[in-house]
Every structure is written in C-alpha cells, then in structure tokens.
Amino acid sequence: MKTQLIKINSSNKNKVLSIAADLIKKGDVVAFPTETVYGLGANALDENAVKKIFVAKGRPNDNPLIVHISNINQLNELVEFVPKKAEILIKKYWPGPLTIVMKKSFKIPMCITGGLNTVAIRMPSDNNALELIKKSGCPIAAPSANSSTKPSPTMAKHVMNDLNGKIPLIIDGGKCKVGLESTVIGLSNDKAILFRPGKITKEEIGRLIGKVDLPCEQSKIPSSPGMKYKHYSPKAKITLVEAKINTNKKGTDFLNVVKKFSLNESNDLIGIISFTKRVGFENEFFFNKSVNLYAKNLFFVLREFDKRGLKKIIVEGVNDNGFGLALMNRLRKASSKII
Ligand code: TXA
Numbered sequence: 001m002k003t004q005l006i007k008i009n010s011s012n013k014n015k016v017l018s019i020a021a022d023l024i025k026k027g028d029v030v031a032f033p034t035e036t037v038y039g040l041g042a043n044a045l046d047e048n049a050v051k052k053i054f055v056a057k058g059r060p061n062d063n064p065l066i067v068h069i070s071n072i073n074q075l076n077e078l079v080e081f082v083p084k085k086a087e088i089l090i091k092k093y094w095p096g097p098l099t100i101v102m103k104k105s106f107k108i109p110m111c112i113t114g115g116l117n118t119v120a121i122r123m124p125s126d127n128n129a130l131e132l133i134k135k136s137g138c139p140i141a142a143p144s145a146n147s148s149t150k151p152s153p154t155m156a157k158h159v160m161n162d163l164n165g166k167i168p169l170i171i172d173g174g175k176c177k178v179g180l181e182s183t184v185i186g187l188s189n190d191k192a193i194l195f196r197p198g199k200i201t202k203e204e205i206g207r208l209i210g211k212v213d214l215p216c217e218q219s220k221i222p223s224s225p226g227m228k229y230k231h232y233s234p235k236a237k238i239t240l241v242e243a244k245i246n247t248n249k250k251g252t253d254f255l256n257v258v259k260k261f262s263l264n265e266s267n268d269l270i271g272i273i274s275f276t277k278r279v280g281f282e283n284e285f286f287f288n289k290s291v292n293l294y295a296k297n298l299f300f301v302l303r304e305f306d307k308r309g310l311k312k313i314i315v316e317g318v319n320d321n322g323f324g325l326a327l328m329n330r331l332r333k334a335s336s337k338i339i
C-alpha cells in the first residue's frame with residue numbers, strides 16, 4: 001500500500017480533511033494530529049475498520065483503544081451513563097488532553113475495549129482532529145500512531161517511519177503541542193483512578209472531584225491493560241537518574257552519574273537529556289528546568305537518538321508532581337536502569 005503524507009494548512013484544510021473523512025467513512029484508517037500525539041483513527045462503530053488499527057500497529061488485542069468525539073451529544077450513546085464526577089471534569093477540560101473511562105453502552109464493539117465493559121473517551125482540542133471527527137460523522141477510535149512498543153509520534157515523519165506502507169494517509173499538522181499522551185482517569189466505579197498521568201494533573205483533578213487513587217492502590221479493580229506492556233522503548237539502553245527530591249538518596253548527582261557511565265565509552269555514542277544544567281556532550285538536549293518543553297520534545301529526542309545510532313542514553317529525571325508525574329511515568333517505562 002502506498003502511504004500518502006499531506007501537509008495541512010488553512011488553504012487546503014477543507015479538502016484534506018474531506019479526503020481523510022472519506023477514508024474513515026469507507027472503513028479505512030487515517031493518521032492525524034491531536035494536541036497530545038498523533039493518532040491512528042478508524043470508525044469506532046465499525047469492527048472491521050477498528051481491526052485494521054491493531055494490524056497496522058502490531059498491537060495486542062487486549063489493549064483497548066480511546067474513542068474520540070467532537071460533540072458532547074455523541075457521548076450519551078457510547079456510555080451507559082455519565083457519572084457526576086465525569087460531568088464536572090468534562091465541563092472543565094473538554095475539549096482537551098483528558099480521557100475518561102466509563103461503563104460502555106452496547107454500541108461499542110468489544111474489539112475496542114479488549115473485552116472490558118468500560119470504554120475510554122476523549123474530546124481532543126486540536127482543531128484538525130475535531131474537524132475530522134465532525135466530517136467523518138462517527139466517533140473515531142484512535143491509539144497513538146506508532147508501531148507497538150515504539151515512542152508515540154509527535155511529528156508526522158515519526159508516523160511515516162513506523163507505518164509507511166501500512167496505512168493509506170497521514171495528515172501532517174506539525175509538531176504536537178503537549179507531546180505526551182492524554183491523562184486517563186477511570187470513573188466507572190465510585191472511586192476515581194488515575195490510569196495514566198498526563199497534562200491534566202492528578203492534583204488538578206483532585207481539586208475538582210476529591211480523592212484520586214493510583215491503580216496500585218486499587219487491587220480489586222481491573223487496571224488499565226496498557227500498563228502491562230513495555231512502552232516507549234528506543235534501541236539504545238536508557239539510564240534514568242531520578243531527581244534527588246524523589247529518592248532522598250545522596251550521591252546521585254546527575255553530573256557524577258554521567259561521568260561514571262561515560263568512562264569507558266566514546267562520548268559521541270552517548271545521548272544526554274539534561275534538565276537542570278547543561279553537561280556539554282555533543283548529543284545532548286537540555287531543557288533548562290521546563291517540564292513543558294521536556295514533555296513536548298521527549299519522544300522526538302528518543303527517536304532522534306535512535307537515528308544517530310547511539311548506544312547509551314542518560315537522562316535526568318524531574319520532580320514527581322504536577323505534569324512532572326506524566327513525564328516521569330514515560331521515562332521510567334522507557335528506562336532499563338533507574339538510579
Ligand atoms: O493522547 C492520547 O490519548 C492519544 C491520542 C491519539 O488521543 N491516544 C493514545 O491511545 O495514547 P493509546 O491507545 O496509545 O493509549 C490508550 C490508553 C492505554 O493505556 C489503554 O490501556 C487505556 O488508554 N485504556 C483504554 N481503554 C481503557 C479502559 N476501558 N480501561 C482502562 N484503560 C483503558
């Protein structure tokens with residue numbers, strides 16, 4: 001299959017989105033930008049179309065997909081009911097990078113939920129994504145548009161690298177603003193569970209709806225299947241140095257660790273991601289204490305280091321609160337060693 005990559009701009013927007021919507025309507029898949037990461041979308045109510053997503057990504061069947069909507073009226077037919085806490089969050093954060101898991105209605109095919117009786121729903125804020133859903137006339141199921149286990153794509157060329165020849169169309173809407181996947185919050189039960197941290201933080205959600213648990217604090221409730229899979233792994237081995245504030249450990253100064261780990265290695269084969277101070281290596285990305293900038297560029301940097309053929313990546317962690325929790329969640333999953 002030939003994969004078309006089309007740059008979208010204000011003058012061709014209508015035409016490009018119509019081409020994409022026609023593909024979705026006829027049961028095909030399309031990669032499109034959202035404010036978080038690029039998604040690989042198909043008609044959520046068409047089982048055969050949804051199956052094409054799993055095939056293109058090489059995704060395990062029991063890892064459920066997020067259903068994207070453009071209009072609040074679409075929600076009622078996709079869930080059994082909308083809990084009060086969900087209503088509060090929707091009012092504040094939709095459209096935006098927050099996914100809410102609720103009891104599914106009979107309309108949602110089982111292949112979307114991986115056999116669960118709940119469904120994850122989100123209304124993206126990216127304008128092209130919203131328009132595409134509108135034009136397609138159906139809710140769109142979409143995981144991140146990477147090959148399974150690769151870092152999520154934050155640029156169209158990342159999608160091309162992973163899925164060239166496997167899907168008909170990629171819409172290039174530039175670099176994603178947030179750079180990490182949406183927050184996923186479970187509200188199908190009385191308790192709110194943070195399945196995946198993201199831009200909308202645990203603290204912000206807690207202030208609106210009360211206590212938010214982490215999945216490990218909820219042994220009886222089925223957790224989010226996505227959590228059991230290895231994620232975000234580039235080819236090089238990543239060593240993560242936790243921020244001192246998270247560990248209370250002494251002697252884990254980032255510069256010292258870099259020195260120790262680079263002793264017997266040629267420095268041009270080592271990638272560095274620094275946060276508080278620049279180390280001065282050739283392959284280094286420095287984020288100068290900005291968690292937002294770090295998050296926006298993390299997946300791009302991991303892919304870039306792979307392209308450069310680096311052997312080792314040494315990464316400076318950040319404090320675990322606010323948006324930092326999401327960044328650390330992705331970094332810990334990607335790392336083979338944590339110090
Ligand atoms: O930002 C995003 O959420 C992006 C863009 C494209 O919208 N999408 C995305 O989808 O990250 P994906 O498939 O890569 O991640 C979906 C996550 C997985 O961790 C999955 O386990 C969880 O949502 N999930 C989906 N349905 C669920 C359910 N019913 N219960 C618990 N977790 C669920």
Ligand code: MG
Nearest residue numbers: 143144152181
């Ligand atoms: Mg994903």
